[in-house]
Each structure stands twice: as C-alpha cells, then as structure tokens.
Amino acid sequence: xxxxxxxxxxxxxxxxxxxxxxxxxxxxxxxxxxxxxxxxxxxxxxxxxxxxxxxxxxxxxxxxxxxxxxxxxxxxxxxxxxxxxxxxxxxxxxxxxxxxxxxxxxxxxxxxxxxxxxxxxxxxxxxxxxxxxxxxxxxxxxxxxxxxxxxxxxxxxxxxxxxxxxxxxxxxxxxxxxxxxxxxxxxxxxxxxxxxxxxxxxxxxxxxxxxxxxxxxxxxxxxxxxxxxxxxxxxxxxxxxxxxxxxxxxxxxxxxxxxxxxxxxxxxxxxxxxxxxxxxxxxxxxxxxxxxxxxxxxxxxxxxxxxxxxxxxxxxxxxxxxxxxxxxxxxxxxxxxxxxxxxxxxxxxxxxxxxxxxxxxxxxxxxxxxxxxxxxxxxxxxxxxxxxxxxxxxxxxxxxxxxxxxxxxxxxxxxxxxxxxxxxxxxxxxxxxxxx
Numbered sequence: 180x181x182x183x184x185x186x187x188x189x190x191x192x193x194x195x196x197x198x199x200x201x202x203x204x205x206x207x208x209x210x211x212x213x214x215x216x217x218x219x220x221x222x223x224x225x226x227x228x229x230x231x232x233x234x235x236x237x238x239x240x241x242x243x244x245x246x247x248x249x250x251x252x253x254x255x256x257x258x259x260x261x262x263x264x265x266x267x268x269x270x271x272x273x274x275x276x277x278x279x280x281x282x283x284x285x286x287x288x289x290x291x292x293x294x295x296x297x298x299x300x301x302x303x304x305x306x307x308x309x310x311x312x313x314x315x316x317x318x319x320x321x322x323x324x325x326x327x328x329x330x331x332x333x334x335x336x337x338x339x340x341x342x343x344x345x346x347x348x349x350x351x352x353x354x355x356x357x358x359x360x361x362x363x364x365x366x367x368x369x370x371x372x373x374x375x376x377x378x379x380x381x382x383x384x385x386x387x388x389x390x391x392x393x394x395x396x397x398x399x400x401x402x403x404x405x406x407x408x409x410x411x412x413x414x415x416x417x418x419x420x421x422x423x424x425x426x427x428x429x430x431x432x433x434x435x436x437x438x439x440x441x442x443x444x445x446x447x448x449x450x451x452x453x454x455x456x457x458x459x460x461x462x463x464x465x466x467x468x469x470x471x472x473x474x475x476x477x478x479x480x481x482x483x484x485x486x487x488x489x490x491x492x493x494x495x496x497x498x499x500x501x502x503x504x505x506x507x508x509x510x511x512x513x514x515x516x517x518x519x520x521x522x523x524x525x526x527x528x529x530x531x532x533x534x535x536x537x538x539x540x541x542x543x544x545x546x547x548x549x550x551x552x553x554x555x556x557x558x559x560x561x562x563x564x565x566x567x568x569x570x571x572x573x574x575x576x577x578x579x580x581x582x583x584x585x586x587x588x589x590x591x592x593x594x595x596x597x598x599x600x601x602x603x604x605x606x607x608x609x610x611x612x613x614x615x
Contacts, residue, residue, distance in 0.1 A: 286605025496552025
C-alpha cells in the first residue's frame with residue numbers, strides 16, 4: 180500500500196491514510212457513537228438569599244423554597260448542592276466581589292492589583308477547552324449581558340478584569356464575553372444562508388456528503404486484502420470520515436438551522452432568552468462543547484424595574500437584615516433561577532442521535548461569587564447542577580456535603596465526566612465529589 184492509494188466509486192475518490200500499525204479502535208460500521216459530554220457554567224451576581232434558596236429536605240424530591248420554585252418542571256434534572264466553598268476567594272481585605280468573580284471558575288486567589296499585572300489561574304472551562312476544543316469549530320463560547328474593559332479599579336483595588344470575566348485562558352488572559360445576541364449569532368453561524376429552501380439544503384448536503392457510500396464497495400474489497408493492523412487503521416480512518424460527515428449533515432438538519440439572527444434592540448430579559456437559545460444551538464450543532472455565561476458582572480448594580488424592584492442590585496444585596504430589601508432580593512434571585520431553568524428546559528428538549536437528550540449529556544453549573552450579599556462570604560455557596568453528564572451524575576437531588584468542601588472538587592467531577600482526567604484543580608481541588 181502506498182501513500183497515494185485512493186478508494187474510488189461513482190466518480191468519487193477518497194485518499195487513504197498511511198496504513199501501518201495502529202491501536203485497536205471501533206469499527207467503521209459500528210453502532211451510533213456515544214454523544215460527547217458538554218459543560219456549561221452560569222454566573223449570577225451578588226449572591227442569594229440563602230433562606231429562600233436552600234431546601235430543607237435532602238435527596239430526591241427535595242422541597243422547593245421560593246427562589247427555586249421555577250425548577251418544578253425540571254426538578255428531576257437539577258441538583259442543589261450545599262456545603263461547597265471557594266477558599267481561594269477568602270482574603271481578609273475588601274474586594275470580595277472581585278475575588279469571588281475572578282476565582283469563580285479558577286479556584287485560585289487573584290492578585291490584588293488595578294494595574295496591568297493581573298494574575299489568576301486557568302479556569303475550568305478552559306481546561307476542558309484545551310483538551311476537547313480541537314474537535315469543534317469553537318474551543319469555547321463566552322457569553323454575558325454586561326461588557327466593559329478589563330482595565331481599571333472595579334472593587335477595592337482589584338482590576339475590572341476580575342469582576343467582568345470568569346473564563347481565563349491563562350494567569351493574565353481573561354477571555355472577553357459576547358454580550359449582544361446578534362453578534363454571537365454572526366460569530367457562530369457565519370456563512371449560514373437562511374434564504375436556501377429545504378430542497379437546496381438537501382442538494383447541497385447530497386453533493387458534499389456520503390463519500391463513503393460511493394466508495395464502500397472498493398473499501399470492502401480492500402479490507403479483505405489487509406492485515407489485521409492495517410484493517411484497524413483503515414476502520415479508524417473511515418470512522419473519522421463518517422463522523423465528520425455526520426457533523427456536517429447535522430448542520431443542515433432542522434434542529435441546527437439557526438433561523439433569523441436575533442434582533443439588535445432586545446430588552447434585557449429578551450437578550451437572556453436569545454443567549455440561552457444560542458447556547459443550546461451551539462451545543463446541538465457541536466460548534467462547541469463548553470460555554471460560560473455571566474448574567475451580570477461581579478457586584479452588578481443593574482436595576483430590575485421590570486420586576487417591580489427599585490434600586491440597584493448590589494446596593495440591595497447589602498440588606499442588613501431589612502425585610503423589604505430581602506423581599507426584593509428574593510424576587511431578583513427567583514427570576515435569575517428561572518432564567519437558568521429555561522436553559523435547562525431547552526437542553527432537555529433536544530434529542531441526540533442515540534435517542535438520549537442533550538441535557539443527559541451535559542452538566543450545567545449555576546452559582547454566584549458570594550453566598551449572602553450582606554456577609555460577602557464564600558462558604559456554603561448557592562449551587563445548582565443540571566444534567567447527567569453522560570451518566571456520571573444522578574441529577575434531581577439535594578446533596579449536602581461536609582462544610583467547606585472545595586468547589587474545585589466539584590469542577591474535578593465535571594472534568595472527569597467530560598473525559599478530562601485531571602488529578603487536581605485550583606488551589607485545593609484534589610478529590611472529585613461523588614454524585615453518581
């Protein structure tokens with residue numbers, strides 16, 4: 180066999196790889212491939228009113244306190260995890276919003292500086308992207324609702340880089356997020372032509388797909404002439420070709436057709452819905468397998484007038500035990516959880532090629548930079564985890580872990596579910612949390 184050997188049939192030609200020894204791999208004509216695991220990380224600013232967030236019962240069928248009431252339709256797919264702490268954010272100086280946000284996905288203590296000498300760890304989403312991102316068009320996707328430059332002092336001498344970014348590719352490399360749905364759409368689906376008819380889409384697919392169908396007879400004849408090691412290599416190569424064809428084909432199926440680009444003048448709540456939709460589309464079309472989303476920047480002072488709440492969120496979070504402020508905060512918190520529940524519902528509505536749901540093969544994490552807005556504590560953080568992670572996690576439970584269990588341990592669980600076998604993460608992650 181030489182390097183220039185081709186499989187041919189019906190006018191098509193497929194170049195073969197070099198066929199010496201190879202490791203055993205699954206056969207070309209095997210069963211439908213297991214869907215990949217996807218990871219999502221969702222950030223909500225200013226903490227939660229924990230008395231309205233934490234269930235009083237444990238295990239399955241946990242009770243739903245007021246802030247979690249919107250989870251009712253998806254409760255069997257969402258776990259509440261109590262007892263997790265981010266020790267990296269605990270430093271006895273002001274700046275808890277910046278430290279909590281900066282270390283939200285890194286679990287490393289950020290350096291206190293408002294200058295260019297920022298320093299952080301690599302975030303969990305980027306660890307996953309480094310390992311898996313080469314298999315998709317985009318290694319990762321960073322979305323949010325509030326922008327801003329990564330320079331200046333945003334919190335007690337801490338750089339705005341910490342409060343405005345949760346994804347970090349390196350110690351001094353925060354990854355800016357896309358905040359406009361229309362811009363995110365253009366990035367994800369550049370080259371998509373919404374004017375094509377279904378017949379035109381089908382014709383385009385037929386012209387560029389099913390190369391293996393054309394050369395199958397030639398491939399089968401060649402297969403009988405090869406030794407075992409070369410047959411394995413050929414099977415591996417043809418499997419990879421078919422997987423690529425399948426990915427291209429999925430981009431032309433109804434569930435991967437993005438439709439019209441989002442409007443450019445959406446209200447705040449409409450932008451979140453659009454960004455949720457784009458996140459689900461990106462995962463469905465296998466454009467990426469990991470995404471992060473910031474509902475607001477760390478310590479956000481957004482107003483929620485559309486909920487009937489007056490005053491800035493950050494200022495309200497310094498409630499001092501005031502009953503009126505606590506009631507307003509619960510309204511905001513419940514609305515934030517409802518946006519996450521909407522994302523979970525949409526993930527559950529997508530069917531994978533093997534019949535499972537997209538949500539079954541996803542782990543979607545929800546939390547905040549602090550626990551209680553008045554205390555600015557980083558212990559017993561409000562944590563939701565949705566999805567099954569390809570079977571690694573049993574969802575729908577209230578799990579109470581020992582006090583101050585490292586958040587980094589949960590991130591190890593998520594990485595392992597996605598096939599990234601890190602032995603440690605962050606400053607204190609050493610043992611994955613068992614959620615099976």
